[in-house]
Amino acid sequence: MTTLTRLDGTELTLVCLGGTALFTLVAIFMLRWLISDRSREPAGLTAAAYMTVLGSLFAILTGFLINTEYSTYRQASNAVGVEVAAASELAYASASLPAADTSLVQSELAKYLIITTKREWPHLAHSPDQPSPAGPEAALLSRRVFSYGERSYVGSTTSDAMQAAAVGLTEARRQRIVIATQELPLPLFLLAVISGAALIVGSLLVALRSGPRFALVAVGVVLIVGFDLAAILAISAPFAGPTVVLTSTGPIDQFVAELQAGQFLPWVSAR
Amino acid sequence: MTTWNGLRIGLLVALLGFVVAGCGGTEAQTTPSSASCAASGKTCISVGLGRPIYLGTLLYVEDPIGDDVAQSVRIAVDYLDGTFDGIPGQLLGHDIAILNEDEGCSSVGGRTGATRLAQERDLLAVIGTSCSSAAFGAADVVLAKQNVLLISPSNTAPGLTASATHQRNYFRIAFNDVLQASAVADFAYSRQGWKSAVAIHRKDDAYSSQLTLAFSQSLGVLGGTSLADLSYDKEPAASMAASVARQNPDMVFIAEYSPRCEELVAALRNLPATRTTPIVVSEACQTPDFFGLLGSKANGIYAAGPDFSVVRESAFYRDAYLPAYRRLTGGDPIGVFHPAAWDAVNLLFDAVRRTAVVDPSGGLSIDREALRRALLAVQGYDGLSGRITCESSGDCAESARIAIYRAPNWPVVRGDSAKPVFSQLKTLAEVMNGG
Numbered sequence: 001m002t003t004l005t006r007l008d009g010t011e012l013t014l015v016c017l018g019g020t021a022l023f024t025l026v027a028i029f030m031l032r033w034l035i036s037d038r039s040r041e042p043a044g045l046t047a048a049a050y051m052t053v054l055g056s057l058f059a060i061l062t063g064f065l066i067n068t069e070y071s072t073y074r075q076a077s078n079a080v081g082v083e084v085a086a087a088s089e090l091a092y093a094s095a096s097l098p099a100a101d102t103s104l105v106q107s108e109l110a111k112y113l114i115i116t117t118k119r120e121w122p123h124l125a126h127s128p129d130q131p132s133p134a135g136p137e138a139a140l141l142s143r144r145v146f147s148y149g150e151r152s153y154v155g156s157t158t159s160d161a162m163q164a165a166a167v168g169l170t171e172a173r174r175q176r177i178v179i180a181t182q183e184l185p186l187p188l189f190l191l192a193v194i195s196g197a198a199l200i201v202g203s204l205l206v207a208l209r210s211g212p213r214f215a216l217v218a219v220g221v222v223l224i225v226g227f228d229l230a231a232i233l234a235i236s237a238p239f240a241g242p243t244v245v246l247t248s249t250g251p252i253d254q255f256v257a258e259l260q261a262g263q264f265l266p267w268v269s270a271r
Numbered sequence: 272m273t274t275w276n277g278l279r280i281g282l283l284v285a286l287l288g289f290v291v292a293g294c295g296g297t298e299a300q301t302t303p304s305s306a307s308c309a310a311s312g313k314t315c316i317s318v319g320l321g322r323p324i325y326l327g328t329l330l331y332v333e334d335p336i337g338d339d340v341a342q343s344v345r346i347a348v349d350y351l352d353g354t355f356d357g358i359p360g361q362l363l364g365h366d367i368a369i370l371n372e373d374e375g376c377s378s379v380g381g382r383t384g385a386t387r388l389a390q391e392r393d394l395l396a397v398i399g400t401s402c403s404s405a406a407f408g409a410a411d412v413v414l415a416k417q418n419v420l421l422i423s424p425s426n427t428a429p430g431l432t433a434s435a436t437h438q439r440n441y442f443r444i445a446f447n448d449v450l451q452a453s454a455v456a457d458f459a460y461s462r463q464g465w466k467s468a469v470a471i472h473r474k475d476d477a478y479s480s481q482l483t484l485a486f487s488q489s490l491g492v493l494g495g496t497s498l499a500d501l502s503y504d505k506e507p508a509a510s511m512a513a514s515v516a517r518q519n520p521d522m523v524f525i526a527e528y529s530p531r532c533e534e535l536v537a538a539l540r541n542l543p544a545t546r547t548t549p550i551v552v553s554e555a556c557q558t559p560d561f562f563g564l565l566g567s568k569a570n571g572i573y574a575a576g577p578d579f580s581v582v583r584e585s586a587f588y589r590d591a592y593l594p595a596y597r598r599l600t601g602g603d604p605i606g607v608f609h610p611a612a613w614d615a616v617n618l619l620f621d622a623v624r625r626t627a628v629v630d631p632s633g634g635l636s637i638d639r640e641a642l643r644r645a646l647l648a649v650q651g652y653d654g655l656s657g658r659i660t661c662e663s664s665g666d667c668a669e670s671a672r673i674a675i676y677r678a679p680n681w682p683v684v685r686g687d688s689a690k691p692v693f694s695q696l697k698t699l700a701e702v703m704n705g706g
Contacts, residue, residue, distance in 0.1 A: 098587040099653050100613075103621040104353050107363070114629075144353055153586035262625045262645075267652035267659070 005184060005237040016230035017223070020200065024222050027201050031208060044209020047202040054199045061192040062228045065184075069235040072182055076238035079176040084251045086168030087113060090145065091264035093161035097154060102265060105162075108144060110259045112137040116173070117249040117256075124180035124239040138173060142166050176239075184236035192232065196225035314418045314640040316393040320633040323368035324623075326616075327388040329399030329410055329421075331376040334528075335558065336606035337401040340424050343604075343612035344369065344398055346595055351620065355595035362620055363627055363635055370394070374405035376528070378477075381405025385413035385421075395637065396420035396619050398612065403428030407477035411438040418639045420646070422619060424611035424656075427451065427554075428477040429485055432665040440639075442646055442661055444611040444618070444654070446577065446671030448478070450697040452485035454673035455524060455551055455575045458693045460493040465521035465549060467496040471511060471535060472526050474504035482526040482553055492705065503527065508538035516544035525552045532556035533564040540568045551575060551675065554607060559683050569678045577607050578674035578694045579682050581657065588655055605683070611668075614654035618667075622646055662699075670698040 007015065035043050087109060094105040112134065120134035132138075145166040149159040203221040207214050262268030318324050328344055331337035348367045351360025359367060370391060372384035381400050388397055397414055400406040403426040411431065414421045415438040423431075423441075427448040430436050459465040468490055470483035480502070487497035498518040503511055512535070515523055523545070525535055532552055539545040552561075554576035562569045582588055588610065596604055622645035628636045649667070652659040661667040674691035676682065682689040 098585075098655075099621070100347070100350060100617040101353065103617065103624060104351070107624045147353070152590045260625060262621075262648065265621070265625075267650055268625070268648050269650035 004233050007233075009234065012234055013227075013230050016233065017226040020196070020222050020226035020229070023197060024200055024204065024218070027204055031201070031204055035205075035208070040205075040209050043205050047205035047209075051199070051202050051206065054195060054202050058192065058195040058199050058225070058228075061188065061195055062232060065188055065192060065232045066228075066235065069184065069232060072179060073235045073238045076176065076179045079172050079179060080249075080251060083116075083169060083172035083176065084255050086165050086172055087252075087255060087259075088264075090162055090165035090169060091259060093158060093165055095264060095266045096158040096161075097148065099267065101148070101154075105144060106259055106264055108137075108141050110256050112141045113252050113256045113259075117252050121239060121249060124177065125237065129181060132177065134173075138170065142170060180237075180239045184232070189232065193229065196229060200225055314638055316395065316637050316639065318365055318393065318635040318637065322634075323366040324362055324635070324637075325368050325370055325391050325394050326619075327370045327372065327391070327394055327397035327399070327419075329372050329374045329381065329384045329388060329397050329405070331380075331401035331405070332371070332373050334376065334401060336425060336555075336608060337376075339604050339606040339609045340398070340401060340612040341371070342596060342600050343424070343609040344616050346592070346599060347613050347616035347620070349595070349599075355591060355598070357598065362623060363629060364633065365635060372399075374400045374402065374410065376402035376405060378404050378407070378409040381409035382413055385410035389413060389417040389419060394419055395623070396422060396639070396642065398422055398424065398615050398619070401425050403431060403478035403481070404476045406441070407431055408436070411441045414438075415440045420619070420639060420642055422615045422646075424615045425606075425608035426478075428481040430477055430481050432662075434664065437665050440643060441665045442667055443665060444615045444656060444659065444667050445608060446668045446673075447666050447699055448482045449485045449489075449702050450668075450671045450699065451553065451575055451673050452482055453489045453697055453702045454671075454693075454695045455486055455553075455675070456489035456493055456495065457695055458573075458575075458675045459522050459524075459549075459551065460490060460495045462693055463522070463549070465495070467498050467518075467521045468524055469498050469515050469518045469520040469522075470500045470524045470526065471503050471515070472500065473528070473531065474502040478555065479526045479528075479553075483524065486524050486526075503531070503535070508534040509541070511535060512538035512542045512545055515539060515548075516542055519544070520548065522549040522551060525550065525556065527553070528555045529558045529560050530564060533561055536561075536572060537565055537568060540565075549573065557607070557676075557681060557683050559605070561681075562679065562684060572678045573692070574676050574678065574681055575673060576676070576682075577656075578672040578691060579607055580674075580691075580694075581672050582610050582655060583687060585655060592655065603686070607682075608656075610655035614652070614656050614659060618646065618649060618652065618654075618659065618661075622649075666699055668699070670696055672696045 004015065090109055091106055094102050097105065115134045115137050120132050123132055145162045148154045148162060200222055203218040207218040258264065328341060330341050332341060346355065348359045348369065349355055349357060351362055370388055372387050374380040374384045388394055397419060399421065400410050400423055406421065406423060406426050407428055407430055411421055419440060421441050423443040423445060425445045426443045427445050429447055429449050431441060431443060432447060459468060470486055472479035472483040483500050487500050490497050498520050501511060501514055523539060525532055527535060536550055539548065539550060551573040557574050557576050592613065622642045623637060626638060626641040626645050630636060646661045647663060649659060649661045657671065658669045659667045660669045673695055675693040676689055677692045680689050
């Protein structure tokens, strides 16, 4: 399952649609082999009677799963947003330090965020339960920020604001890591797969009874099942697979670019 | 059957179509590239993984002020890791290797030292020079040819940043002497009522000659008279004193270095005609040697220089920098330019952080031209030495508070308890506009 959720968009679509297509072809041959021409009429009628139930069951299951996983994805997006906001607060607060310290803190913040997106992000996608490569940088930044609280030349307002921002940054990162370790509920997903398979078989029976002109209905069902399963798998891992596009590193990358360009340094002008 | 086959093919084509349309791939990452730096040719320097960044210093190390600046550079490198622990920090994961050259406070020394430093192909920048004469038409020209930034913490000669003679890679954190000249003229004319003056400068010395020239001009603007601007070379100090006596000025302004400064003052005090003539010396004369060489004759001599009480008010200077300086050197700073040296190095490091491209291998690419632009973007940097805005002229000190101290109440003798008899904040803009 983890392997599936880590695939990129094209691979995942190919696997899901290919899988349903393969299942469909096998089902066609099996049905044609198992059900004689004479039995197709009653089989089709019986299948048609269950299509609504099967369709509803599949829709409910996949809808529930998509909703659940989309909530997780949104949590991840929010965590990234909170992380960027905390980083901004830290950058702004550090501007009140002596200039040499401001430059240093913002440089270390940029370094930490770069490691977050370039190394921790892929790490969360592939082995979230292992120690993160950004851990040492996060610790260094945190220690640096808290060390200013002990320095007599730093005002308490500045050190308090920096510490609050650092805590926010740590909390958001921790939340992001927790989300990354969450996995798709396998029994529910298997139930959705089974109901999808039943829906395909049912649609094939209807198509076999009604003739080739009605096969398009079956094609539509096959595609919907394939795409639904692909969508569930895609959004189930916010830091891997195709939805990493949605849970983008963009906000962090943009913030880092601003940080490195000196936009949070009070002495850098655009003249 | 044929229809079924067609449908199967149709299904396959539809699937492939959806696959090709896809759900999207991973987002394209726009990673910074060092290609633009490499394309810029000799303005680009590369620092390989594990290799140090070369920072040059071109200072007059025999002079206490030059040594003061050198210590401040070391302290700034120490503080790269955010702590004054005596262990040099790293800049973007690279050590800083300081290449020291002595400029000998001369044009020849400046040129020679700069040439030696420029032999290091990947030289980041040079902190220096101590003396304006070592930079003016010398080190600044040599380093400009190599596109190497020269950032001085103590050059004050106006010509270094004058439009006709400024080298584009030259910046200074120290105040421009037009500020010192203007403040001394204000003190003399407006405060003390001295209407005429004789200035003495060292022959062919950029700092000395340009400062006395600026003083004469400032005095003239106020309505005073500059009776003479005497050039002092190898003639005896007594003959210079005699020349001054013949002019019978209300005051004498000396822009010289130790020990010639002391020689001139002694000669003036030995001559009955000038024994009580007020003497103002420039900041280069503010050394402890002044009192050792002159003894009681030093009393009553005025000295111009930056008002250091502003720097001492900084909590960072008092609580962090100064203890670190004492730990490193075992004593207090001697001169007045160590805060400017701290600022020069930190501004440079900040510019590197804003412009360097970190290669995937861990190496760095730094474009010296980008560094220059990064310095020019500095506006209102709250430095240890004051507010810093780097202009295209190369002047970075927005303003300076110039103080006049009366001996023996000089900072080099009395330290923090030295109180100026006159202190004036001058901005470069106001002085350049005739203020």
